[in-house]
Amino acid sequence: xxxxxxxxxxxxxxxxxxxxxxxxxxxxxxxxxxxxxxxxxxxxxxxxxxxxxxxxxxxxxxxxxxxxxxxxxxxxxxxxxxxxxxxxxxxxxxxxxxxxxxxxxxxxxxxxx
Amino acid sequence: xxxxxxxxxxxxxxxxxxxxxxxxxxxxxxxxxxxxxxxxxxxxxxxxxxxxxxxxxxxxxxxxxxxxxxxxxxxxxxxxxxxxxxxxxxxxxxxxxxxxxxxxxxxx
Numbered sequence: 001x002x003x004x005x006x007x008x009x010x011x012x013x014x015x016x017x018x019x020x021x022x023x024x025x026x027x028x029x030x031x032x033x034x035x036x037x038x039x040x041x042x043x044x045x046x047x048x049x050x051x052x053x054x055x056x057x058x059x060x061x062x063x064x065x066x067x068x069x070x071x072x073x074x075x076x077x078x079x080x081x082x083x084x085x086x087x088x089x090x091x092x093x094x095x096x097x098x099x100x101x102x103x104x105x106x107x108x109x110x111x112x113x
Numbered sequence: 114x115x116x117x118x119x120x121x122x123x124x125x126x127x128x129x130x131x132x133x134x135x136x137x138x139x140x141x142x143x144x145x146x147x148x149x150x151x152x153x154x155x156x157x158x159x160x161x162x163x164x165x166x167x168x169x170x171x172x173x174x175x176x177x178x179x180x181x182x183x184x185x186x187x188x189x190x191x192x193x194x195x196x197x198x199x200x201x202x203x204x205x206x207x208x209x210x211x212x213x214x215x216x217x218x219x220x221x
Contacts, residue, residue: 033209041213042200044211048208099204101162102147
């Protein structure tokens with residue numbers, strides 16, 4: 001079974017630029033999560049989708065971050081404009097059901113200079 | 114009080130040792146619990162779910178104490194390959210909350 005796919009794996013941008021990340025979850029998984037993990041910390045949930053609907057985006061900085069999952073399968077997360085403090089690994093995960101066991105993609109390591 | 118708290122460690126143990134980690138959570142209504150391991154510069158990988166009755170998978174045992182609001186992970190007969198960061202996850206009304214992780218180093 002194919003795992004969660006993410007791209008790109010690495011991205012370096014200057015502050016105030018825009019960036020987008022892509023995630024394709026495990027086939028059949030209804031729930032998709034985006035996390036931000038800063039070095040030395042645990043992952044922080046940014047947004048959770050159930051199919052193509054948003055379940056929780058309370059920790060998403062909506063002035064600069066946006067995410068969508070239009071067809072209920074793959075998803076994109078965008079940052080516009082980026083700040084230095086956005087440097088982190090952005091992890092996508094999926095689960096069969098909300099609150100169930102999650103499987104993570106390899107992450108996108110973002111560096112904002 | 115943080116929603117999910119773990120001792121950051123590091124725990125440095127010799128091969129063959131038994132080591133235990135605890136993770137406390139603040140919301141008594143939390144519904145499900147998990148342990149993940151994360152190797153350096155890798156994504157978290159599911160280690161085990163934590164059931165109310167406790168569960169065991171080989172050298173790993175997970176337990177839940179709802180009265181005191183903590184979960185635990187016990188690793189017996191530690192191997193060098195167990196060196197990693199162990200993250201606990203608490204399902205708080207379908208909002209998955211991660212602890213900051215406990216770092217374990219197993220030495221020869």
